[in-house]
Amino acid sequence: MGNIKKNHTIPKATAKRIPLYFRYLKTLDQSGVKRIKSKEFSKMIQIPSATIRRDFSHFGELGRSGYGYDVPYLIQVFSNILNTEIEKRIALIGVGNLGKALINNNFRNNTNLNIVVAFDANPELIGQTINGVQIEDIEKVGEIIKKEAISTVIMTVPSGKAQEVIDSVVEAGVTAILNFAPRRLRVPHNVQVQYIDLTTELQTLIYYDENYNHPELETI
Amino acid sequence: MGNIKKNHTIPKATAKRIPLYFRYLKTLDQSGVKRIKSKEFSKMIQIPSATIRRDFSHFGELGRSGYGYDVPYLIQVFSNILNTEIEKRIALIGVGNLGKALINNNFRNNTNLNIVVAFDANPELIGQTINGVQIEDIEKVGEIIKKEAISTVIMTVPSGKAQEVIDSVVEAGVTAILNFAPRRLRVPHNVQVQYIDLTTELQTLIYYDENYNHPELETI
Numbered sequence: 001m002g003n004i005k006k007n008h009t010i011p012k013a014t015a016k017r018i019p020l021y022f023r024y025l026k027t028l029d030q031s032g033v034k035r036i037k038s039k040e041f042s043k044m045i046q047i048p049s050a051t052i053r054r055d056f057s058h059f060g061e062l063g064r065s066g067y068g069y070d071v072p073y074l075i076q077v078f079s080n081i082l083n084t085e086i087e088k089r090i091a092l093i094g095v096g097n098l099g100k101a102l103i104n105n106n107f108r109n110n111t112n113l114n115i116v117v118a119f120d121a122n123p124e125l126i127g128q129t130i131n132g133v134q135i136e137d138i139e140k141v142g143e144i145i146k147k148e149a150i151s152t153v154i155m156t157v158p159s160g161k162a163q164e165v166i167d168s169v170v171e172a173g174v175t176a177i178l179n180f181a182p183r184r185l186r187v188p189h190n191v192q193v194q195y196i197d198l199t200t201e202l203q204t205l206i207y208y209d210e211n212y213n214h215p216e217l218e219t220i
Numbered sequence: 221m222g223n224i225k226k227n228h229t230i231p232k233a234t235a236k237r238i239p240l241y242f243r244y245l246k247t248l249d250q251s252g253v254k255r256i257k258s259k260e261f262s263k264m265i266q267i268p269s270a271t272i273r274r275d276f277s278h279f280g281e282l283g284r285s286g287y288g289y290d291v292p293y294l295i296q297v298f299s300n301i302l303n304t305e306i307e308k309r310i311a312l313i314g315v316g317n318l319g320k321a322l323i324n325n326n327f328r329n330n331t332n333l334n335i336v337v338a339f340d341a342n343p344e345l346i347g348q349t350i351n352g353v354q355i356e357d358i359e360k361v362g363e364i365i366k367k368e369a370i371s372t373v374i375m376t377v378p379s380g381k382a383q384e385v386i387d388s389v390v391e392a393g394v395t396a397i398l399n400f401a402p403r404r405l406r407v408p409h410n411v412q413v414q415y416i417d418l419t420t421e422l423q424t425l426i427y428y429d430e431n432y433n434h435p436e437l438e439t440i
Contacts, residue, residue, distance in 0.1 A: 098321040194425040200239040208396075
């Protein structure tokens with residue numbers, strides 16, 4: 001919780017791009033690239049170079065003309081912002097196919113993001129361990145999350161059951177929820193929910209593909 | 221490809237919300253709700269009612285004051301836009317944990333979205349069938365996609381191998397790609413790529429949770 005105050009000056013749109021910037025800068029650094037121009041970086045990550053320059057200006061890094069940006073410096077700044085040195089302990093709720101996939105992957109390229117416990121209602125799963133993660137009874141979700149002081153959960157349970165579970169985990173202190181069910185959850189104002197709805201993503205993609213993306217069909 | 225011209229007048233931001241609107245309207249309709257006011261709908265889907273009214277006005281549905289919107293009419297309009305009556309045949313590339321989860325689920329609540337074939341390089345998987353979907357050799361991906369006239373693929377292969385696969389499927393006629401690897405793909409201008417990067421989503425969520433979302437911490 002170290003550097004909270006300063007971040008309040010970063011626009012939300014910029015904040016959303018930080019994880020992407022951070023990831024690409026780390027790749028560059030690992031490849032030995034220590035300086036990058038906004039135009040080159042723009043091509044790499046497909047964000048307009050003017051946006052990149054504006055975003056980076058919020059971090060006191062203006063990028064000298066003809067020189068570009070200092071990669072290790074930006075990595076340090078973004079690392080502080082994302083608190084990537086601090087472990088985030090995550091609970092996963094719902095050990096179906098998607099839940100199992102997430103446990104098996106467990107953000108392996110990001111050592112600070114860790115699913116440390118999982119929950120399900122299926123008696124055949126409870127007590128089992130997948131990729132080192134113990135599966136606990138969903139009935140104990142509030143109790144265990146409170147004891148472990150976990151504030152982030154990933155939800156991969158069907159929409160119909162999600163709200164009931166959410167109410168208990170919010171009461172137990174959870175403030176950040178990544179939810180794979182499409183139905184909107186009711187949460188207090190201090191709780192952040194991010195929805196990942198694969199069906200909607202796919203429908204949107206197909207819709208764009210069929211309607212916007214074929215130059216020969218454009219009539220305007 | 222019936223109703224393409226008219227859709228060009230819908231703003232992109234509106235278009236992005238159509239799948240969500242459609243899904244909720246269907247739920248309402250199934251529950252017997254035939255009329256809905258923008259304020260009620262706003263509470264349900266957590267989009268401002270002014271945005272909903274502006275969006276719906278693009279579809280010639282202005283919502284009479286005190287009456288609300290006609291649910292079956294909007295469903296019909298959105299159904300036409302999303303072409304939900306037409307089957308979208310999808311290829312899944314990469315049958316790891318996430319790929320298996322997607323095949324097993326196979327958008328079961330959306331009868332028009334169908335994964336019809338999957339590809340992998342693992343000899344132990346090739347020839348197998350999961351949830352009725354045959355797993356083919358990744359070496360044959362271009363050939364089979366061309367033969368089957370598939371234009372949409374879901375990619376769940378590691379970043380390092382993605383570009384090579386993409387080049388072959390694009391050559392075979394694919395124009396819409398849902399990609400679960402974070403690294404940006406090089407594609408021609410007529411190809412649409414949607415990235416789903418779970419690590420970035422989670423980092424963004426945690427960042428917001430720690431920096432923006434606790435009223436007691438706000439200093440401004």
